Amino acid sequence: MNTGKELPVRIAFDVRTTADFVYLPHIYMLHMKDNRLFSKDTVDKELKANGLKDLSNASIAQILSVAAGLEKSTGIPFIRMDQGVPGIPPVQIGTEAEKRALDSGAAGTYPPLSGIPELKEAASKFIKAFMNIEVSPSSCIPGTGSAMISFAAFTAALQRDPEKDTILFIDPGFPVQKSQLDILGAKWKNFDIYNYRGGKLEQKMEEIMNEGNIAAIIYSTPNNPAWFCLDENEVRTIGKLAEKYDAIAIEDIAYFGMDSRTCYGKPFSDPYPPTAARYTGNFIIMLSASKIFSYAGQRIGIACISDRLFRKTYPALAERYKTAGSFGQTIAESIIYAISAGCSMSAQHGVAAILDAACEGKFDFVEYTRDYAKRAERMKKIFTDNGFHIVYDMDGGKPIGDGFFFTAGYGPMSGGELVKELIYYGISSISISTAGSTQEGIRACVSKMTDSMFPLFEERIAAFRKDHPLI
Amino acid sequence: MNTGKELPVRIAFDVRTTADFVYLPHIYMLHMKDNRLFSKDTVDKELKANGLKDLSNASIAQILSVAAGLEKSTGIPFIRMDQGVPGIPPVQIGTEAEKRALDSGAAGTYPPLSGIPELKEAASKFIKAFMNIEVSPSSCIPGTGSAMISFAAFTAALQRDPEKDTILFIDPGFPVQKSQLDILGAKWKNFDIYNYRGGKLEQKMEEIMNEGNIAAIIYSTPNNPAWFCLDENEVRTIGKLAEKYDAIAIEDIAYFGMDSRTCYGKPFSDPYPPTAARYTGNFIIMLSASKIFSYAGQRIGIACISDRLFRKTYPALAERYKTAGSFGQTIAESIIYAISAGCSMSAQHGVAAILDAACEGKFDFVEYTRDYAKRAERMKKIFTDNGFHIVYDMDGGKPIGDGFFFTAGYGPMSGGELVKELIYYGISSISISTAGSTQEGIRACVSKMTDSMFPLFEERIAAFRKDHPLI
Numbered sequence: 001m002n003t004g005k006e007l008p009v010r011i012a013f014d015v016r017t018t019a020d021f022v023y024l025p026h027i028y029m030l031h032m033k034d035n036r037l038f039s040k041d042t043v044d045k046e047l048k049a050n051g052l053k054d055l056s057n058a059s060i061a062q063i064l065s066v067a068a069g070l071e072k073s074t075g076i077p078f079i080r081m082d083q084g085v086p087g088i089p090p091v092q093i094g095t096e097a098e099k100r101a102l103d104s105g106a107a108g109t110y111p112p113l114s115g116i117p118e119l120k121e122a123a124s125k126f127i128k129a130f131m132n133i134e135v136s137p138s139s140c141i142p143g144t145g146s147a148m149i150s151f152a153a154f155t156a157a158l159q160r161d162p163e164k165d166t167i168l169f170i171d172p173g174f175p176v177q178k179s180q181l182d183i184l185g186a187k188w189k190n191f192d193i194y195n196y197r198g199g200k201l202e203q204k205m206e207e208i209m210n211e212g213n214i215a216a217i218i219y220s221t222p223n224n225p226a227w228f229c230l231d232e233n234e235v236r237t238i239g240k241l242a243e244k245y246d247a248i249a250i251e252d253i254a255y256f257g258m259d260s261r262t263c264y265g266k267p268f269s270d271p272y273p274p275t276a277a278r279y280t281g282n283f284i285i286m287l288s289a290s291k292i293f294s295y296a297g298q299r300i301g302i303a304c305i306s307d308r309l310f311r312k313t314y315p316a317l318a319e320r321y322k323t324a325g326s327f328g329q330t331i332a333e334s335i336i337y338a339i340s341a342g343c344s345m346s347a348q349h350g351v352a353a354i355l356d357a358a359c360e361g362k363f364d365f366v367e368y369t370r371d372y373a374k375r376a377e378r379m380k381k382i383f384t385d386n387g388f389h390i391v392y393d394m395d396g397g398k399p400i401g402d403g404f405f406f407t408a409g410y411g412p413m414s415g416g417e418l419v420k421e422l423i424y425y426g427i428s429s430i431s432i433s434t435a436g437s438t439q440e441g442i443r444a445c446v447s448k449m450t451d452s453m454f455p456l457f458e459e460r461i462a463a464f465r466k467d468h469p470l471i
Numbered sequence: 472m473n474t475g476k477e478l479p480v481r482i483a484f485d486v487r488t489t490a491d492f493v494y495l496p497h498i499y500m501l502h503m504k505d506n507r508l509f510s511k512d513t514v515d516k517e518l519k520a521n522g523l524k525d526l527s528n529a530s531i532a533q534i535l536s537v538a539a540g541l542e543k544s545t546g547i548p549f550i551r552m553d554q555g556v557p558g559i560p561p562v563q564i565g566t567e568a569e570k571r572a573l574d575s576g577a578a579g580t581y582p583p584l585s586g587i588p589e590l591k592e593a594a595s596k597f598i599k600a601f602m603n604i605e606v607s608p609s610s611c612i613p614g615t616g617s618a619m620i621s622f623a624a625f626t627a628a629l630q631r632d633p634e635k636d637t638i639l640f641i642d643p644g645f646p647v648q649k650s651q652l653d654i655l656g657a658k659w660k661n662f663d664i665y666n667y668r669g670g671k672l673e674q675k676m677e678e679i680m681n682e683g684n685i686a687a688i689i690y691s692t693p694n695n696p697a698w699f700c701l702d703e704n705e706v707r708t709i710g711k712l713a714e715k716y717d718a719i720a721i722e723d724i725a726y727f728g729m730d731s732r733t734c735y736g737k738p739f740s741d742p743y744p745p746t747a748a749r750y751t752g753n754f755i756i757m758l759s760a761s762k763i764f765s766y767a768g769q770r771i772g773i774a775c776i777s778d779r780l781f782r783k784t785y786p787a788l789a790e791r792y793k794t795a796g797s798f799g800q801t802i803a804e805s806i807i808y809a810i811s812a813g814c815s816m817s818a819q820h821g822v823a824a825i826l827d828a829a830c831e832g833k834f835d836f837v838e839y840t841r842d843y844a845k846r847a848e849r850m851k852k853i854f855t856d857n858g859f860h861i862v863y864d865m866d867g868g869k870p871i872g873d874g875f876f877f878t879a880g881y882g883p884m885s886g887g888e889l890v891k892e893l894i895y896y897g898i899s900s901i902s903i904s905t906a907g908s909t910q911e912g913i914r915a916c917v918s919k920m921t922d923s924m925f926p927l928f929e930e931r932i933a934a935f936r937k938d939h940p941l942i
Contacts, residue, residue, distance in 0.1 A: 051795065061584060061804065083581075090578035098578075098817070099570045107561035107569075107768045107821075110554075110761075113532060144615045144770070144811040151810040155654060179809045182791055183626060184655070290581075297578045297816035299615070320653055324522065333532065338650045339622040340615040344815045345768030346569070350578075 035463035036424040038070060043423060046070050055423060056416025059175070060430050063419065067428035079457050080448045082428040084224065084405065086294035087447030088369055094293060097353035098346040106349060111342030114332040115142040115302075119348045122355035123287060123302045129267035129359045130257070133277045133285070139310040141332045142351075144343045146254055146288040146301035150218065151180045152335040153284050153303065156327060157216035157248045158186050160314040164247070168208060170219035170238075171436030172226050172392075174252070177218060178436075189214075192438040197228075198396055202237045209245045217242060220252035221274070222259045225435045225443035226392035227376075227405045229259050232274040233396070239279025248309065249276040254288040257366040260373035261401040265366025267359050281308035289351045291404060292365055298347035303331060369404075375446040376402035382458050383408045383444075386465040391432065391441035407432055409441035411470045418442050421468065425460045506934035507895040509541060514894060517541050526894060527887025530646070531901050534890065538899035550928050551919045553899040555695065555876065557765035558918030559840055565764060568824035569817040577820060582813030585803040586613040586773075590819045593826035594758060594773045600738035600830045601728070604748045604756070610781040612803045613822075615814045617725055617759040617772035621689065622651045623806040624755050624774065627798060628687035628719045629657050631785040635718070639679060641690035641709075642907030643697050643863075645723070648689060649907075660685075663909040668699075669867055673708045680716045688713060691723035692745070693730045696906045696914035697863035698847075698876045700730050703745040704867070710750025719780065720747040725759040728837040731844035732872040736837025738830050752779035760822045762875060763836055769818035774802060840875075846917040847873035853929050854879045854915075857936040862903065862912035878903055880912035882941045889913050892939065896931045 033040075046069045047055065052062060060083055067078045114120070123140035127133050143149045154167055154177075167181060169190035181188050189208055196204040208214065217238060221230040230238070242249040257264040257273070264273050277283045285304040289295035310328030318325025321334040336342065357363035380390060380402070391407035393400060400406070410418055415431030419442055422429055429442040449457070504511075517540045518526065523533060531554055538549045585591070594611035598604050614620045625638055625648075638652060640661035652659050660679055667675040679685065688709060692701040701709075713720040728735040728744070735744050748754040756775040760766035781799030789796025792805040807813065828834035851861060851873070862878035864871060871877070881889055886902030890913055893900060900913040920928070 085581055086579045088579075089576055095573040095578055098573055102566040102569055105560055107566055108557045108559075108765045110556055110767045111770070144619075144814070147810055147812045148615075176809055176812075179792070179805065183806060183809065185791075294579045296581045296812075299582070299812060299815050320656075321650070334650065335654060338647055338654060339618055340811065341618045341647075341767075341770060343615070344770050344818060346817065347815060 033467060035467050037076060037426040037460065037463070038074065038424050042070065042074065046073065055420040056414070056431070058419070059434065063428050063430055066423065070423070076426060079427045079453060079460060081444040081446070082430055084291070084445045085447055086291060086296050087449070088294045088371060090295050090297070091293040091354050091363070091365075091368065093357050093363055094289075094295060094350035094354045098298070098350035101346040101349035106345040109345060111345050111348065113337055113342070114138070115140065115342070116345070116348045116352065119302070119352040119355075122352045122359070123304060125359045126287070126355045127285060127304050130264060130272070131275055131277065131285070132272040133275060134307075135285070135304045136307050139305045139307050139328055141303045141305065141328070141336065142343050142348055143301055143303060143336045144340050145290060145299040146252065146286045147176065147180075148336060148340060148343070149284075149286045149301045149303045150177050150250065150252070151183075152331045153248070153250050153286075154180060154186065154216065155184060155335055156317065156330045157250075158184065159320060160317050160327060161215070162316060164213055164215035166213045166215060168214045168217045168247070169436060170217060172223065172432055173218065173220060173436055174224050175434050175436070190436045192436060194392065194437070194439055197394075198231070198233060201234050202241070205237065205241050209241055209247065212245060214245060214247045216248040216250050218250040218252065220254060222255040222401075222403055223392070224254065225405050225430075225432055226407050226437070227403055228392050228395045228400050230274055231396040235274040235276040236279050239276035239283070242276065242280040242282045247282065249280055249283045250286065251276055251283060252286045254286070254291050255404055256287070256292050258292065258369055258372060258403045259401040260370070260376075260403055263366055265364045267361050277306065281306045283309065289354070292369060293351065293354050294369070295347075295351065298344060298350065300343050300347040300351050305331065372404050372446050373402035375449045376404070376406055378454060379444060379446055379449060379457070380406055382454075382461055386461045387411065387470050391439045404447060405443055405445050407439075407441045407443055409439070410468065413468075414440045415442055422464065425464045427457070427460055427464075504938060506938050508547060508897040508931065508934070509545065509895050513541070513545065517544065526891040527885070527902070529890070530905065534899050534901055537894065541894070547897060550898045550924060550931060552913075552915040552917070553901055555762070555916045556918055557762060557767050558920070559765045559842060561766050561768070562764040562825050562834070562836075562839065564828050564834055565760075565766060565821035565825045569769070569821035572817045572820035577816040580816060582816050582819065584808055584813070585609070586611070586813070587816070587819045587823065590773070590823040590826075593823045593830070594775060596830045597758070597826045598756060598775050601735060601743070602746055602748065602756070603743040604746060605778075606756070606775045607778050610776045610778050610799055612774045612776065612799070612807065613814050613819055614772055614774060614807045615811050616761060616770045617723065617757045618647065618651075619807060619811060619814070620755075620757045620772045620774045621648050621721065621723070622654075623802045624719070624721050624757075625651060625657065625687065626655060626806055627788065627801045628721075629655065630791060631788050631798060632686070632717075633787060635684055635686035637684045637686060639685045639688045639718070640907060641688060643694065643903055644689065644691060644907055645695050646905050646907070661907045663907060665863065665908070665910055668865075669702070669704060672705050673712070676708065676712050680712055680718065683716060685716060685718045687719040687721050689721040689723060691725060693726040693872075693874055694863070695725065696876050696901075696903055697878050697908070698874055699863050699866045699871050701745055702867040706745040706747040707750050710747035710754070713747065713751040713753045718753065720751055720754045721757065722747055722754060723757045725757070725762050726875055727758070727763050729763065729840055729843060729874045730872040731841070731847075731874055734837055736835045738832050748777065752777045754780065760825070763840065764822065764825050765840070766818075766822065769815060769821065771814050771818040771822050776802065843875050843917050844873035846920045847875070847877055849925060850915060850917055850920060850928070851877055851879075853925075853932055857932045858882065858941050862910045875918060876914055876916050878910070878912045878914055880910070881939065885911045886913055893935065896935045898928070898931055898935075
């Protein structure tokens with residue numbers, strides 16, 4: 001019998017959902033429905049209630065809604081691998097600091113234009129302590145989550161020079177970042193890094209960037225959805241090309257330190273994770289509190305902008321915003337301030353306290369979320385024991401680590417097909433094609449898994465396997 | 472001797488700052504410098520430190536910065552009338568509810584796509600209780616302050632129909648709202664309502680709107696900066712024309728209920744304030760917690776969108792965002808969610824509790840901020856006793872009320888000149904020309920005035936008057 005690993009993972013055509021028996025050139029697979037948890041009727045009813053015909057290309061929000069609807073209508077709980085939400089309580093140092101801030105009247109004062117000094121200082125110190133990168137407090141700007149930071153960064157990057165009108169996504173990535181460009185009506189390019197890891201990255205990026213129209217490059221490490229981490233060689237390439245083509249490297253570190261293979265949680269000491277910030281003065285590090293501190297509800301992220309880029313002035317920004325046109329001020333005052341008047345005062349105090357505690361070695365933020373890696377390891381084993389394969393499985397020659405997400409594929413099934421089929425077995429996920437991947441598979445988020453759910457999960461995956469034998 | 476009231480308030484040319492003696496056709500005024508609090512040197516030094524040549528057209532942020540700098544370098548406190556910030560503590564019902572939400576783990580959960588049910592229900596009830604307008608909970612969408620709401624509203628309004636590419640500002644208004652359009656590169660028109668109150672409004676708006684390109688009309692009532700309130704006749708005109716030309720009336724009620732002349736604080740009972748929402752199904756009411764609940768720090772506002780508009784679908788929105796294209800979902804999911812992932816969970820719980828308490832008659836939010844009106848009354852008297860006049864002084868035939876802001880002019884001085892001259896006397900303000908006014912004068916915010924500051928204020932205004940005798 002084939003294991004997923006031996007199967008061709010790129011299938012150029014879709015496995016049709018209506019077929020019970022699928023013939024592919026090299027492989028065929030039986031679809032049987034005996035062990036389904038939900039009947040076709042039940043699922044169809046729920047799709048209809050959500051105005052959907054099909055789940056193959058459904059957004060995270062739509063999958064969420066269908067899964068929640070089925071849970072409600074049937075009373076059967078789902079294994080929710082769909083949304084990337086914290087599954088560990090928020091860091092209490094933060095919530096206690098927020099409560100003190102609320103008691104001292106912080107709710108009554110507009111946030112300072114570019115953030116409270118305590119948070120700016122703490123962010124600067126954190127980037128030094130855990131990345132060994134120097135960014136002045138004045139260049140650390142809080143916003144309403146990394147969502148606000150990337151929107152502001154894209155906007156300023158695209159508006160600073162009329163020649164540079166395109167954002168480059170090193171995919172797979174977070175789809176909402178592309179949606180942000182729809183608001184601006186801006187252009188983007190992307191490529192799936194799957195076939196361009198390591199030494200192959202430079203030529204691929206050169207191909208795209210030598211047109212001279214790339215305003216910024218955005219990528220995440222650890223990666224959402226695929227959980228690989230860029231290595232020193234890869235971030236050097238990004239930094240070098242950002243420098244060569246005056247593009248801004250926007251490094252999304254939403255899952256900072258959450259790669260299980262290395263411990264990056266000791267302040268001011270080796271090892272430090274790879275970062276393009278070591279190789280270019282054109283960087284913005286997007287530090288988010290949502291996952292690493294389980295702080296998603298309070299909506300706070302911080303743009304740590306290279307001092308050189310922060311101070312750089314652009315005539316196009318000066319003209320548009322009637323300012324001196326510095327990049328950093330544009331982000332802070334002409335964009336973040338203009339569309340939100342800054343981010344929650346209590347949240348700023350809360351996160352400042354967490355960052356300070358981490359820098360002082362009083363709070364090990366890496367250890368805090370380590371349980372995700374344990375959940376991932378167990379889930380991945382259940383998947384691979386049942387014929388699934390990990391899609392993005394390698395990282396510079398060694399297996400990827402465990403953490404918040406992983407990707408999984410099954411035989412010749414497309415990602416969309418797999419998402420849809422798994423719904424019948426009470427498991428919700430998203431297709432990695434929605435994240436710009438050219439591979440076929442799903443993203444699984446481990447955050448909602450609890451010990452008691454593992455037997456259920458195993459049972460459902462086994463039922464799925466029985467109904468979809470790989471021959 | 473002339474009082475300000477009898478002076479022509481529109482002066483077509485600037486009073487030059489270098490002249491110590493200014494001759495105008497009908498009036499002249501001596502500039503003497505004997506009673507200044509700060510010397511020219513001291514102020515010039517501070518301007519230079521802020522990279523400014525002149526204060527006449529300075530933004531709020533720049534005025535703030537100069538005033539703060541002078542306070543710091545001289546140790547002499549300013550009378551700060553510049554920024555519109557709460558000067559009353561945040562409503563404790565809110566901060567206590569936030570603390571409970573933090574204790575129950577709200578920080579760890581992403582906000583629901585269009586807000587927590589408690590807040591949506593409460594906002595819907597509040598709009599019914601205090602405006603007698605029906606908006607479903609599902610059409611009430613929270614965002615990071617009214618800043619986020621207006622940005623999202625402008626964006627969706629401008630993108631729904633290629634023909635409608637311009638926002639109309641009924642000025643004077645909040646300058647940052649125009650800056651938001653710089654981010655989008657969108658067009659706007661404005662007119663100063665000063666000469667178009669009451670029956671004259673319709674013809675003026677018709678003139679502008681009959682081109683058919685107005686996507687939305689934005690205005691505030693009570694007005695920032697001029698504190699007039701639109702009357703029933705005026706909001707009817709706005710509603711009627713919004714309907715006629717399919718433009719969206721964006722009603723900014725940041726200062727809701729803060730007009731001293733009428734008490735709008737009793738739930739579910741007359742009187743209800745005038746609102747265009749009574750005359751059109753094309754409305755968005757921008758409910759902000761920043762001023763009425765002194766909640767500026769937590770960044771929360773709510774878009775109360777007419778149900779008809781919320782549900783209306785637009786092909787251009789469907790195409791751009793790959794959705795069904797409904798106006799409300801575009802605001803909630805394609806814009807607010809995409810650029811911020813929603814607003815702070817604890818703040819949503821906090822404001823829900825305040826709105827509920829107001830609707831239940833347990834918290835009189837109008838009474839809560841009534842002190843602003845008392846401060847305004849005293850300040851206005853000191854101004855007018857010393858030769859100043861109130862610029863926007865009438866409201867449909869009767870004097871304007873007292874509240875958070877008022878406008879003041881002095882003889883033939885331009886607004887910019889007056890801002891700059893008052894700085895020498897330790898008083899900071901902003902020119903109403905920066906708010907789109909064609910009149911000459913300053914906006915004074917009363918929020919920072921305390922009892923102990925009145926003698927100081929009076930002394931400084933008297934010193935100013937001595938140095939600037941109106942002859």
